Amino acid sequence: MTKKTDQPKMKHELSLLDGTMLVAGSMIGSGIFIVSADIIRNVGSAGWLIAIWVLTGFMTLTAALSYGELSGMFPKAGGQYVYLKEAYNKFIAFLYGWSLFAVIQTGTIAAVGVAFSKFTAYIMPDSLKFLVSEDYIVLNAGSFKISSAQLVSIILIIFLTFVNTRGVKAGKLIQTTFTLTKLLSLFGLIIFGFIMLKPDVWHANWTNAWSLHNLNKDGSITNLTMGAALGAIAAAMVGSIFSSDAWNSVTFIAGEMKNPKRDVAISLGLGTLIVTIIYVSANVVYTGVLPLHEIATAEKDRVAVAASHVIFGNIGTIIIALMIMVSTFGCNNGLILSGARVYYTMAKDGLFFKQTGTLNKFSVPQFGLWLQCIVASLLCLSGRYGDLLDMISFVVVIFYILTIVGIYILRKKLPDAERPYKAVGYPVLPAIYILMGLAFCGLLFAYKRDYALYGLLIVLIGIPLYFISQRNVKHEDETVTDS
Secondary structure: OOOOOOOOOOOOOEOHHHHHHHHHHHHOOOHHHHOHHHHHHHHOOHHHHHHHHHHHHHHHHHHHHHHHHHHHHOOOEOOHHHHHHHHOOHHHHHHHHHHHHHHHHHHHHHHHHHHHHHHHHHHOOHHHHHHOOOOOEEEEEOOEEEEHHHHHHHHHHHHHHHHHHOOHHHHHHHHHHHHHHHHHHHHHHHHHHHHOOOHHHHHHHHOOOOOOEEEOOOOOEEEOOHHHHHHHHHHHHHHHHHHOOOOOHHHHEHHHEOOHHHHHHHHHHHHHHHHHHHHHHHHHHHHHHOOHHHHHOOHHHOHHHHHHHHHHHHHHHHHHHHHHHHHHHHHHHHHHHHHHHHHHHHHHOOOOOHHHHOOOOOOOOHHHHHHHHHHHHHHHHHOOHHHHHHHHHHHHHHHHHHHHHHHHHHHHHOOOOOOOOOOOOOOHHHHHHHHHHHHHHHHHHHHOHHHHHHHHHHHHHHHHHHHHHHHHHHHHHHHHHHO
């Protein structure tokens, strides 16, 4: 009689530190070094720049602290997907998982990968810049062009995917090491920034700090009506929300945490708090060393590069380039590591490719990792990763709102369920997030409708895919019954 071989199971190898580093590392990519230029162009003043980052930080912290309750109730791989399934049904959960696979996770991986390539060019000698430059076109087929930067980003994604197929230990080593490095580097930049703060620049930027207007690249100002002002705030927050996203990645890998009922919630709170402090402080530094028009007109929006020139001199470019390389490398590792766990759980529910629900000999979802790698690489080649990220801001916040509403639903649905950790400030703080999220989405729909509609389209494509998957599951069940 042949003995049945046990299927590999996920290993509980991630500590509280690993979880916190995954949250912080997945959040901090290239956004904090770049998006403040666009924010300033939209809101026009130092006060509103900081207000946008504080508002985004408050939303992120509130959401993270709310998710703590759900993570304690359902300490399983898949995180937010599982929460939506338990609060609503498999259909809503599938739409989230599909959106994550189609663009949220994969699009972010592509964008961060290309950012890594772009800043690698800064430290390359001129004779070798063509190897990584976004300006060097490797293939030109009419409107379809592929640059060296895109190819380098794909190589990076393939490499990190391979590393993560070798087990969660390899992935967590990269994540923790690179995240600690970039946190220390960012704190160093902030400290030196405050030391080198220019009183005349600070005074000029903060004299009329709460005047809300568009600051155009040519230096002109466009005054805003009340409606346009609200639209400007929403448009400005697209960048800050993108930069603060992916904090929920730790919920995806709950099945591999040593103490998921406790550590996922704490990781969410600590990680988002650390990043919020860094983001707000970095932007205060920007306003202390750069005039507002220089922030708005920074070359290719690279505000951190311009600020670093002031703080460190000519070597500042190299310092920031290295920081962004470390930052984006670690960020992509966290995104790649965590995303495949959602597809694994979807497959277990019969909602994704069956093979995605298997683990390799290293106890990780290898098929899901490579599938994610392929889609992210295709998005790199598309050259539309920037547009994709604009589109998903609307969708990402909608799913966050639905998940937090799920806390209220589950309090009614499962009143006696074990809750090792309860949402901070319930029912007030989660309700505030819901209202703020709805306001953001409403303003984005009103003033950046194309992005919102494209994002919704991506979600809606998932509807027929869901029913196809259900039909396939039903067919498989009937086949098993007949046999």
